[in-house]
Amino acid sequence: MDAVSEDLELLPTTRRALRHRIAVAQSEGRAPSVVAAVARGGEVVWEGSRTFVEGHGPDGNVQYRIGSITKTFTAVLVMRLRDEGLLSLEDPLEKHLPGTGAGEVTLAQLLSHTGGLAAETPGEWWERSPAELRPELADVLGEEPFRFRPGRRHHYSNPGYTLLGSLVEAVRGKPWDEVLRAEVLEPLGLDRTTARARAPHAGGWAVHPWADVMMPEPAQDLGLMAAAGQLWSTARDVARFAVFLAHGDERVLSPESVREMRTSAAPPEPGVAELGYGLGMQLTDAGGRRLAGHSGSLPGFVAGLWLSEADDVAAVVLANCTSGLPAASVAAELVGIVADAEPRFPRPWRPFREADPVALELCGPWYWGTSPQVLRLKADGLLELAPVGATGRAARFRAEPDGSWTGLSGYYAGETLRVVRREDGSVSHLDLGSFVFTREPYDAQAPVPGGVDPQGWRGIG
Incomplete structure (x- = not known):
């Protein structure tokens, strides 16, 4: 099934190509279901889904877990605090959240995963274990939270975003999810994005790698780790969020601030951020097209969000399987399908009205x-x-x-x-x-460092 905005309707051939791509993704990725959405020109212009249930399937209003796309939402909250003058991205964490044992890391380093913190929490696989095992930040960071000296390299860190969520709570004096709801979700109209599942929502499944059988995955509340991957959302809501990340919204963040988020603040990391990592956003190249966004996964779910600023196109893919369907790669392909089939019209040239x-x-x-x-x-x-x-x-x-x-x-x-x-x-x-x-190559009348040979330009006899 697919739905289309009447204002910016895609060509029938483009819609078919999008439907075909997610059909192939669901079949080859062996996913119980997949939903997708495309935004162009500031509007959601296409939604589609595919499932093994004949004649029925999820739509753009069904919730899936979006995993680490949650990090981009958390980064927006931190940028809001910065824009309000309540903190600087160069501040050490200790200034606003003392006593963590990782206080020397700056907020910018946490946002860009250059703080040197461990990729995961100590102990059990946190995504499949109850939050009660991590009641304090010390349980998230462990006795040795660092793997590298802060600022030395990009090293993706889930605990780092737990610290940012706790920072938001410390500065605002309210739980992370309440701040997110009031300051981002409600202003942007993302009423189907929640910290806990709300019907209708998909169930998470593990698909056996060598047999066509499935097993349900547990849906854990992540507790302190929520800011790193807790959110449930829909293809429609995530596509609207992508529009915000491309254009900004003065009620949440200015166009300048979201552009800053999309700007590389860390060196590339193959497989995670091919063109570097911004402030809560992965950056990659797909077929020569620069994309910004984020991938996500939790047991039972995979997700991908990419936007092309040059093409003004964004795509979202969500599926309810632990692995198999490369959601982020498919989302990048959906961007390419639309951008290549229906290139963006350039803005009309206009003269400077009052030339300086x-x-x-x-x-x-x-x-x-x-x-x-x-x-x-x-x-x-x-x-x-x-x-x-x-x-x-x-x-x-x-x-x-x-x-x-x-x-x-x-x-x-x-x-x-x-x-x-x-x-x-x-x-x-x-x-x-x-x-x-x-004005001329090595102008003798200008103070060119090192001077200009007094004989000037000449040939060799």
Whole structure:
């Protein structure tokens, strides 16, 4: 079955390709059921499902456990605290949650899994054991919580997100799930996303690897570990959450803050975050397409959420099996199916309404040594630096009140671009992080470091 938004209806051929992909996924992955949803242009435009029950199946309103996609919700709560000025991401955990034994780790390191903490809790397999075995944070972290020195490398850590959930509770003075409900779920209208299952919901199953038989998996309350993987949700709700992660919502987080979450804050980890890990978000490349999102699993369930900012397409896949169906990979393929079959129309070009004459005189070709670059003034008021005819260090810059420009992306992110003028007010050169950009290659009239040979350019006789 599939449902389609009337506003942004997909082509029949695209809908069939989506249905076919999840049908293959359910069959080859040997999953009792799978549900999926696609969002485009800020709306959920397709839902589909597949099950072995003839003539019946779950829809976008049936709950499944989403596992570690929960971490992205927790990261949103931490970012809200940051945006309210209640903490800094560079704060050590000890400042807000003392006595954990892991207080030297910064909040940014916890969000990006670079805190060096263990991947799992000590003792029993926590996802299949009762929360009563972990009544205190000390039971989650153990006597030796660290595997690496904080900040040295990316090492995925479930206990790290338990600490972030406890941080939220400490700062807000309320349980994690209550804060999540009031500050994220209700504003975004995610009324089918809950900390505990609410009917209708799927049951979790283990499928035998060598025989077509199944066994139910226990559905444990994760207790202190809830912030790392507790949530139940639906394909429809997770797709709406993906829209928020792509565009922001001022009631929850600004577009700038969700963009920060989608920006790599940790080095790549093969198999987990191919392009690095953001703040609560995995980053990967799928067929040359940059995706941000998260995978998830708990005994009985697998989940995948990916969004392509460039294509404005997101996809969600949820299934009720412990393993077998690669939910995250299928979700990435659904994004590709829509983006390739129905490419996004670019926004119409429009002119700059009030071009800044100072910025205008900076436009055109510049040279870093002998490397040609070009500066363009965009309609949004930003300067865009890019190499001419070759790959290189492209960046965008925002104007500052003092006449300088601050890098927003690429190699020059955070660096300052300054315009250096001659006594008559004309532009001599640009200074960008100590690099001198001139109007001609190695302009003899500009203070090029090391000087310019007085004989100038010449051939070899």
